[in-house]
Amino acid sequence: MEQFFVDNSIYIVLAIVLMIWVGLGAYTMVLDTKLKGLEKRIAEDEE
Numbered sequence: 001m002e003q004f005f006v007d008n009s010i011y012i013v014l015a016i017v018l019m020i021w022v023g024l025g026a027y028t029m030v031l032d033t034k035l036k037g038l039e040k041r042i043a044e045d046e047e
Contacts, residue, residue: 005012
């Protein structure tokens with residue numbers, strides 16, 4: 001099992017980095033949705 005990690009270490013690192021980027025992208029999308037909702041509520045309150 002240890003030899004697998006030694007031979008494929010670059011792919012393991014790339015998989016971890018990919019998971020981090022996917023997580024950041026998902027977090028950004030959720031944050032954007034929440035901000036749009038807040039902007040809509042603010043615009044409705046100003047009217």
